[in-house]
Amino acid sequence: MKRTAVPLLLVLCLALAAYFIFFRSKEKDRPVEATLLLDSSALGITTIASGLNVPWEICWGPDGQIWFTEQSGSISKVDPRTGEKKLLLTIPEVFRKRSLGMLGMAIHPQQPYIFVDYTALKPDSSVVSKLVRYTYTADTLKNPLLLMELPGATGHNGSRVAVSPDGKVIWSTGDATRGANAPDTASPNGKVLRLNTDGSIPADNPYPGNPMWSRGHRNIQGLAYTDKGHLFASEHGDAMDDEINYIQKAAFYGWPRIEGLADRDDEKPYADSFPFTPPAKAWTPTIAPAGIAYYHASKIPEWQNAILMTTLKTSSLRVLQLNAAQDAVTGEKIYLGGIFGRLRAVCVSPDGDVYVATSNRDWNPGKGFPIEADDRIIRISPVAKTHNPIRPLKEDTLAVTLSKGQALYKSYCDACHKADGKGIQGSFPALDGNALVNGKPQALVKIILNGQSGNMKGGEQMPAFKFLSDADVTAIVNYTRKSWSNKAYEISFEDVERFRKR
Numbered sequence: 001m002k003r004t005a006v007p008l009l010l011v012l013c014l015a016l017a018a019y020f021i022f023f024r025s026k027e028k029d030r031p032v033e034a035t036l037l038l039d040s041s042a043l044g045i046t047t048i049a050s051g052l053n054v055p056w057e058i059c060w061g062p063d064g065q066i067w068f069t070e071q072s073g074s075i076s077k078v079d080p081r082t083g084e085k086k087l088l089l090t091i092p093e094v095f096r097k098r099s100l101g102m103l104g105m106a107i108h109p110q111q112p113y114i115f116v117d118y119t120a121l122k123p124d125s126s127v128v129s130k131l132v133r134y135t136y137t138a139d140t141l142k143n144p145l146l147l148m149e150l151p152g153a154t155g156h157n158g159s160r161v162a163v164s165p166d167g168k169v170i171w172s173t174g175d176a177t178r179g180a181n182a183p184d185t186a187s188p189n190g191k192v193l194r195l196n197t198d199g200s201i202p203a204d205n206p207y208p209g210n211p212m213w214s215r216g217h218r219n220i221q222g223l224a225y226t227d228k229g230h231l232f233a234s235e236h237g238d239a240m241d242d243e244i245n246y247i248q249k250a251a252f253y254g255w256p257r258i259e260g261l262a263d264r265d266d267e268k269p270y271a272d273s274f275p276f277t278p279p280a281k282a283w284t285p286t287i288a289p290a291g292i293a294y295y296h297a298s299k300i301p302e303w304q305n306a307i308l309m310t311t312l313k314t315s316s317l318r319v320l321q322l323n324a325a326q327d328a329v330t331g332e333k334i335y336l337g338g339i340f341g342r343l344r345a346v347c348v349s350p351d352g353d354v355y356v357a358t359s360n361r362d363w364n365p366g367k368g369f370p371i372e373a374d375d376r377i378i379r380i381s382p383v384a385k386t387h388n389p390i391r392p393l394k395e396d397t398l399a400v401t402l403s404k405g406q407a408l409y410k411s412y413c414d415a416c417h418k419a420d421g422k423g424i425q426g427s428f429p430a431l432d433g434n435a436l437v438n439g440k441p442q443a444l445v446k447i448i449l450n451g452q453s454g455n456m457k458g459g460e461q462m463p464a465f466k467f468l469s470d471a472d473v474t475a476i477v478n479y480t481r482k483s484w485s486n487k488a489y490e491i492s493f494e495d496v497e498r499f500r501k502r
């Protein structure tokens with residue numbers, strides 16, 4: 001080899017290395033991991049960011065990047081083209097425990113403000129929820145201004161933030177585990193609140209001097225405006241009736257007296273005695289809805305004029321078709337069931353790509369999660385039809401045939417007590433090997449019908465399932481008494497009927 005060839009080769013190698021380091025790492029075409037087939041579109045799914053810890057909210061930022069909160073107290077952004085992440089701010093006073101921590105965020109479209117809300121502890125250890133405004137320049141968040149502070153609790157602290165088309169700050173709050181807060185016009189909990197960007201109360205709020213915009217909410221987990229400016233909110237029900245609501249000025253949504261559609265006998269009198277706005281849709285068994293976003297881009301024609309809704313319990317992305325007036329849900333499609341685990345947040349880029357954040361490192365992960373890559377932000381975007389589907393996904397992969405008792409247990413119990421019956425220590429008691437489950441059946445039936453509370457450190461409660469038929473309760477009781485290591489005797493339909501009357 002000639003002497004001059006050596007440095008030449010060296011230069012060539014360096015150039016190649018530089019190409020791979022600087023250009024390939026910033027490649028635009030990140031690998032498509034799965035393909036979702038709709039009626040006419042094929043959608044590719046690509047991981048944009050991994051190794052996150054419960055990205056609770058994701059927003060499309062003014063710089064074309066995705067800004068996100070993480071539950072432990074940080075605000076960061078990620079470039080969706082390169083995957084490059086940048087930490088913008090950590091808020092040390094954020095108190096994270098179970099469902100508490102750094103939660104919602106919204107970016108003002110005209111002014112350089114972002115609004116975040118989180119839980120913090122007072123010196124006396126009581127929990128508060130704070131809504132704080134930051135002013136941003138390119139990469140800094142400065143001048144925190146506390147807009148509002150309200151009482152919190154060990155659960156049901158909501159929440160989401162949104163900016164209305166008329167530039168107001170919308171904050172949805174949970175009932176702070178006290179149902180009576182929700183209808184009470186004097187309490188800020190269990191409400192959708194509306195404030196000016198400096199925290200003052202707009203003159204055209206329904207109750208003068210009151211931040212309340214709507215009431216009777218249990219625990220709102222998603223907020224989004226449609227292109228017509230209609231506000232929708234997803235909400236967690238108790239043992240039944242998760243909801244999506246069309247939020248209107250001064251409307252009353254029923255909690256705690258009415259769950260879902262006021263279809264039970266014990267609810268009807270209340271629905272008649274005050275003006276009650278029913279949900280646009282309700283789900284029993286519950287699905288644990290989370291973040292929502294409105295879709296109207298032409299990029300995915302099948303999803304136009306729909307609310308995209310993530311869910312935790314059923315780990316799915318739901319596409320809720322709206323009518324032309326955007327005041328009713330006319331259809332529902334279910335995607336991604338279980339494949340990426342719990343889904344917490346969703347946002348849509350101006351050109352119509354959909355971004356979804358997982359929540360597998362939260363306090364209540366599903367079976368098989370978190371995986372190493374968790375938590376992730378994924379992009380869902382059309383791919384050429386000829387693209388080789390790596391892993392085609394079916395709509396509603398949740399529809400598995402299970403025995404009746406097992407199916408009911410999966411719908412109503414395993415979100416807390418888990419499929420293996422082992423629960424979560426300190427929060428949800430194990431039913432496997434549980435003396436009460438294996439003992440005289442009356443106590444077990446009574447707990448299922450009436451719920452139970454007061455024994456868990458974190459304040460978790462067992463919801464009441466009295467809306468289940470005797471046949472369903474019988475199936476659940478026998479399933480729990482015969483599953484895992486449990487070997488108790490079966491009970492009959494008549495037993496449940498009798499116990500219910502006692």
Ligand code: HEC
Pocket residue numbers: 409412413414415416417427428429431434436437444447448452453454455456460461462463465476480
């Ligand atoms: C939202 C979470 C949640 C769901 C859903 C749930 N439970 Fe529970 N369950 C709890 C909690 C929390 C407790 C403990 C309550 C307490 O005693 O303070 C509990 C307690 C129990 C107990 C009593 C255990 C003991 O040792 O005292 C039984 C039995 C039980 N649940 C069965 C069920 C069955 C069957 C279902 C489904 C129909 C179900 N649970 C659904 C949260 C849940």
